Structures are given as structure tokens and as C-alpha cells.
Amino acid sequence: MSGPMITVEDVSVSFDDVSVLDNVSVAADSGEFVGLVGPNGSGKTTLLRTISGALTPDRGRVTVDGDDIHTLSSRVASQRVAVVPQDTSISFSFDVRRIVGMGRTAHRGRFESMTVEDREAIENAMERTEITQFADRSIDAISGGERQRVLLARAIAQATPALLLDEPTASLDVNHGIETLQLVRSLVHNGTAAIAAIHDLDLAARYCDSLVMLSDGAVVAAGPPESVLTESTVSSTFDVRAAVTPDPVTGTESVRALEDSDPPRGLRVHVLGTGNIAAQTLAKLDRAGFDLSIGPIPNGDIAASTAHSLGADTVTSTPLSGPTDEQLSTAREKARTAGVSVFIGGTADPDVGRSVLDGATRLVVIENGSVETPVSEGSVDAWVASTDAVVDSVSAASADEKREDGTGDGRPSDDATTDRRVTDDETTDRSPPGNHPGHRTDPGLSGSGDR
Template sequence: MTDANHTGDDAHPIVRVSGLGVELGGATILDDVNLSVDRGSFVGLIGPNGAGKTTLLRALNGALSPSRGTVDVAGERIHALSSKAASRLVATVPQDTTLTFDFDVRQAVRMGRTPHRSRFGGWREEDERAVERALDRTQTAGFADRSVGDLSGGERQRVLIARALAQETPVLLLDEPTASLDINHQVRTLELVRELVSSGKTAVAAIHDLNLAAHYCDELVLLSAGTVVATGPPEAVLTEETLEGAFGANAVVARHPVTGSVYVTALPERSTADGDSQGRVHVVGGGGTAARHLYLLSAAGYEVSVGALNEGDTDTETARSLGLDAVTVDPFSAVDDEAEAAVESRVADADCVVVADVEVGAGNLANLRAAANADHVVLVEERPFAARNYAGAAGERLYERLRERGVAVSPSDVLAAVSDRVGRRASGPRDSDPDDSDSRDSRPESLPSE
């Protein structure tokens, strides 16, 4: 946010939108939009399709004249400026990465210098320096002589960002910069924008992926039906209430266990009446590995238990905050016989057991031993078990037993896998394991007793 005690240009928002309205073809696209963007910040425009994100970007760069209201950039009324003057303040990276002509990369980037050149002026040394800086900053210098048409989507995106950088504007606008890119190029693109902002550039981007927006943006502007629904830091904007109102989505909002960023997961509509349980699920976790799954499963309508966990563990605190049934032991203590019996009881009552990507040692081996007696198991695998196994051969044998009885999935597939396993439980014992009904009455001989 702007520091009220700061003096000079930095004390004022570089972009200020007041009462903006845009009508196209007799339809109102934007209505009474008000927002400000601080210098050196990364602001994400989010919202459902048709919310007006692209239209707002076009109004910010002067391409669209408003029906009412104003847009000021760096103290200038953007729509009162000539096209060249506006392009010296705002550079735009379009969603479509195709170019009309088959330029090589260097030629494409040189087009960014157009706003700074007079009609009869030649190519200057300062123009060349700006182009070289843009190529270096975007790591496109290595293929500067290649045709843009021969590049991958991610490479073309970097070329367009380089072209925008060559404009040397204080404000950079990006329309869905991660659209149609694989996850690797999505991250590389937003990392680049984040670096540019850290060096003083101001960026405003329409971003469809809420989790990427939450991770990279300083502030978010949530649009719905052409109006601003919420503005502020990601944790203030991305709430379950605002998302339901804007997207009509049943979603759960949590903190990502690794990045710490706000993390949004859309849930399917519940198939049972309000207050009815979808089924019972027991979760084995620890060290924060189960927190997200606890949020999701609880929000999806399952009756969830978890443990055994140490008091003070992140997963313990998450379970308590959600009002879940948690089996606990003292801090830094191993799972004792009493706790193991409590876990076995909950596993016996569960329709499905979820084993998080937890590190396993002698102290919590009992959790895996109890889970291995479950009829239906979902293993969450982000890391190979060998990388998180500190229990030696005993841990390996138990994990293999779990693999035989269950299914291994990535974190994003947990809800679907649980739904499938609970459905199987409801329809009776699995065809492939006709003797599973006796598995809780006696511990399999192959399981270690230690």
C-alpha cells in the first residue's frame, strides 16, 4: 500500500481508475470500476469468464475510450493522449502470442521502440541498447536470430514480454500471460514478471489461475459482472464467501503447506443433503503433510479423523481448527499402544484411509501398521517413499502392504480417489480382495510387530 508519509511521485498510485464505465454494442461491460495500483507492485485481475478483465486492460492502455469515468497513468489522463504518448506509459503483452508477419526475434523486439521514434528519425544507439537489455532480461538473446514462428509457446511469450520491455514504460499490462502454457512455462513467465516488479516495474495482469495469482501477486482485484467485488492482498480477496459469490463455486481456501500462499480448491457439489456425511475418512499425516487434505475432505462433507499426531504439530492444529477428531500423543513422543489402538479403531470405522506424504520413522510406524489393515487406502505421493522412510525394512514392508491394498495418487487427485474408494466400500467388499472382511480381525503375518 502507499505510504502516506512518502513524498514525490512514489507517494501516489501510478494507476488510478475512477468511476470507469465501458459500454460496447449497447451492453455494459464495466460499471463504476474504482481501483488504484501502487508503483512497483504486481496486481492480478481475477474473475470468471466475461467478468470484464480484458476490457479493463484495454481501458488501462487507452485502446478503449470509457463511456464514463477516468483512467490516469503516471498522472496523465490516458485517453487524452495520442497513441504514441500512451504507449510510452503502458506496454501490453497480449494473450495471443502469434505475430502477423514472420519476423525474427530481434525484429519483433525492436517493434517495442516504435513509441520512442519520430516519423523521420533513424535507429539510434539508445534504441539498440533498450532492445539488448530486453533480450538479456527475458533470456531470449540466445535465439534472437530465429523466426518467431519456429518458437514454442513459452518462448514466444518471453519474446512478447521482451518487446514490451523494449518500450521502457513504467507500467506493464499482461492479458492471461499463462494461458495455453504448460506449468513449467507458466511458472517461468510469472517468475520473470515478479523479477521485473522487484526491479521497479509495475505490472497488472489478468490471470485465470487463482493459485498462481495468489502466489505471485501483491494484490488482487476480483471482478464479477463488470464490477469490482473485492480488492486487496490475496488472503483478503480469496475467501470462500467471495469466491462463491463471484464464481458460484463450492471451494475451500487454505494455506499451501509448502509455499505458504493462499490455495484454492474447487469442490464438487455435495450429493447428500446438508448435514449428511459423505462417509468416514481417517487421515494419517504429520508435519503439515495432511493439513490441506483435512480442509478438503471436511469441506467436501466427509466425517474426518486424523492421527496419531504429536501435540503442537501443524496437522494437529489444523484438525482442531476444523473441529475434527484427532488422536494425539505428547510432543516428540512415539505413538504408544493406547494411541495405536485408538487409530486402529478409527481405521476400522472408516470407509477410506488417506496416508499423506508423511515422513516415517520408528515413532510413527504404528500409524502405517494400523492403516495397512484398512479395506480402502489412498496413498498421497509427492516424494518417493525411500526419500522419507527412516524406519528401514519395517517401513518398506508396511508401505508395500499399503500399496497392495490401495491406490497412489498426486495431491490434486485425493478427493476423486477418496470418492471412488468410499463408493466401493458402500457397494461391498472389493472383488479383487474377497477376504478383506477378515483383515481387521487379525494382523497379517507379513506385517512387522515392532
């Protein structure tokens, strides 16, 4: 055989006068896992049914192992393609072992008995999907998630070179969802060509070799996950503000839907910090309508990725080598011209902080368990214990700036809070660490903070 195991060429499908697929092309090689992603109603299930031969396209062609799937007999087509449907309902009350055994039907004649090879394939499929313990139960006596695994076992027992899956993790808990995709990856590793519709974009990026994004029956993007799952593509296809950042554990793309932000406030906030807490700070300030800048921050840091996703002005440095004089100068100017700067304790080098924040107009410090600040205590407008209070503190500090420079009456917008009183959950007064009511004065006894 030459060429991909599965080839979809310019396929169009319509139901009555409604177009469902329009000129769609997809390919999957042996040993490749292709994910179909897109919003509900984008055509993913229809495409899978067309590839399996269940639907005949109005135009275009589908080949599996070199042959047009729609010209093959039902038995031969079943020897080429196995399908795991999204709908787990089964209209007969057979036991689980018999359901899995149906996958062997395509490999024997109508009146032939099961062979030793058939029985071994069935037992192996049940073991791999961890359903052996209820092999003798009726299919009606197990849960929806367990039925999903039974149907996957049936497809594995079918032993085809091509595998189609429609939302294979939709009925499963997190643990079994991960195990299912790992199992599919092991089949792909052994040479199977797999195409799956997957609603979870993070899982699709983690387990698929390539993605095809569909919208209104057409392909809007195709290729490696990092080229398909971009902020612009996800936002336009799913009609949502989205941030796409590397997952800190897997390194693959992670997609987060963002809430609509408040109306722009016309004020820029400069953030100095790294890690998850800096990323959270950026997201909260963005949602509150502030313009953002950050840096210097090492390339690859999750906060740098978040800043990029939010369109923040970012000063990046080379990881492990520290910022250059030019990068420090650029960041210093951004802090000087920002309405408010936010320093995140415990995540940024205090020496870098002293250089960047020299000349900052207003400063809010997120303590994050640290008592060391890069500037004199009198230069800090507000201390907060975590990101929970950062928006209110920045709003109050910006209101103070307006009051002093005469650009406004100093009153924040209705949703801004200027109450500096200390609560159990947050600290937003102007006093330095150690002067907060209830704050421990011994640095060695300070809390672990919000890391």
C-alpha cells in the same frame, strides 16, 4: 509524482447497450504487482484495454503517472504503458529481433535511427526472456508460447513505468510460465507498476502483491491475496465448491475446486490424523456425503486447513506442544458420538489415539505403512492400506452399527461397498496387520505406505 502510478477511478464501459465494466476502481503503485482474477467474461481484458488507452470509458477516469491516459498522444502514452496482449498473432512476418525493436519506437522520432541505447535495450530484453537463440527467425516460424515471450520482450524493451499483461502464462508451459511471472516480479522489484489478468488463482496468489476479483464487470473483492481468495468469495464468483488452503511449499493460498458431494448420509465420521493423507481422507469422505470432525490436530496443518474449508468440526492444538487435556476431552467426545472413527497410522501419536478413541463406536484404520494401532486389534472394524478404500470401509462399518443398534437394516446405500475381500490395491478386512493375506508380519519390513 504523488499517488499510485496507475489509478482507475469509477470506470464504466459498455458496448452498445451491454455493460461490460460497472464503476470499477483499481490502483497500482510503483513497485506493486496487481492481479486481476475472475471467471471468463468478467471484464478483465476490457479493463486492461481501458487502462492502456485503447478503449475510452463511458464514465470514470484512468491516470498513469498523474496524467489522464486518454488525453495523451499515442507516443507519450506508449512511453508510460507497455502491453503484453493475450493474442499472440502478428500480421507481418518480421524477424523476432525486429518485433522486439518495435518497443523502442516510442523513444525516438519517426525518421530517427536506432541508437546504441536502443540496441542494448533490445538485446537485454531478449536475453531476459530467453529468446536470443531465435532472434533472426521469422515470427511465423516459432510456437505460440515463444511468440508470447517475444511480446513480453518487446514490452521490456519499451522500458515504461507501467506494464499491463493479459493472461501472460496462458500459452506457456509450466516452466516458462513460472519464469515469466518471476521476470515480472523482478521488473516490479525495480519499480515498475504491473497489472495482469491471471486465470491461475494459485499463481496469482503466489506472485501478486494484491488481487482484484471481478465478476460481471464489477469488483467483488480487492486486497491482499489471503483476503480475496476465500472459500466463500471463490465459490460464489466461480460458481463452484472450493477449498482454499495454504500451499505446503510456498505458504500462499492454493485453491482447489471440489466435486459436488453426494446427498448427506446423516452420519458423522471423526478422523484422527495429520498431513496430506488426512486431508485426502477428509475430501473423499466429504464427497461421499459424510459429516466430518477431526482432531486434535495442530494449527497450520494442511488437514486442519482442509477441514476448515469443508466446514468440518475441528479440534485444533498448538503446534509442537501437543493437545491439552481439554482438547483431548473434546476430541474424545466427538469420536464417541461419531458413527465411525478413522485413525490414520503413522501420522498421529498412538498415545493421543488411545485417549481419543477410547469409547469410539466403530473404527477404521488406514495403515499408511504403520502397524502400531492405538486400540486393541479386536476393536478395529476394518483395516485399509490407503485412502482409496476408506469410503467403502466407513460405509460398511456404519451399516454394521445400524444392524446392531436396530436403527436400520444394516444395508448400505447403493454406492457403498461391503465386500471385505482383499484385493491387490486395497485391504478392507477386519484382521489386524500381519493377518492380511500377503501382509508382512515383520514390522520392520512393512511398506512405506501412503504418506
